[in-house]
Amino acid sequence: xxxxxxxxxxxxxxxICLFLGIVLPFVLSSKFYYDANMIVADVHNEKGFIGxxxxxxxxxxxxxxxxLPYSLVAxxxxxxxxxxxxxxxxxxxxxxxxxxxxxxxFSF
Numbered sequence: 115x116x117x118x119x120x121x122x123x124x125x126x127x128x129x130i131c132l133f134l135g136i137v138l139p140f141v142l143s144s145k146f147y148y149d150a151n152m153i154v155a156d157v158h159n160e161k162g163f164i165g166x167x168x169x170x171x172x173x174x175x176x177x178x179x180x181x182l183p184y185s186l187v188a189x190x191x192x193x194x195x196x197x198x199x200x201x202x203x204x205x206x207x208x209x210x211x212x213x214x215x216x217x218x219x220f221s222f
Contacts, residue, residue, distance in 0.1 A: 120208035135188030
């Protein structure tokens with residue numbers, strides 16, 4: 115079975131991102147996760163439907179993902195996100211750096 119270049123690069127990026135999502139919470143200091151900690155803690159009870167932080171706080175509160183370690187959250191969330199990106203479509207020239215592909219590259 116021949117794997118096309120565009121799918122190979124896409125799956126390679128998925129693997130790298132999953133690996134980093136699992137390993138980096140153990141390696142990086144807590145200052146790199148300041149926003150994530152603030153969203154999960156929701157000290158001032160700012161959950162709501164207006165604004166990016168309140169929506170994120172509501173999402174992590176409702177789904178209970180805020181109570182899980184960040185590595186486990188990466189294992190749950192990243193495959194869902196990459197599945198949706200794959201369903202949108204992997205461009206045939208994904209292995210090339212083009213403006214059209216920049217949006218998908220930045221999603222990683």
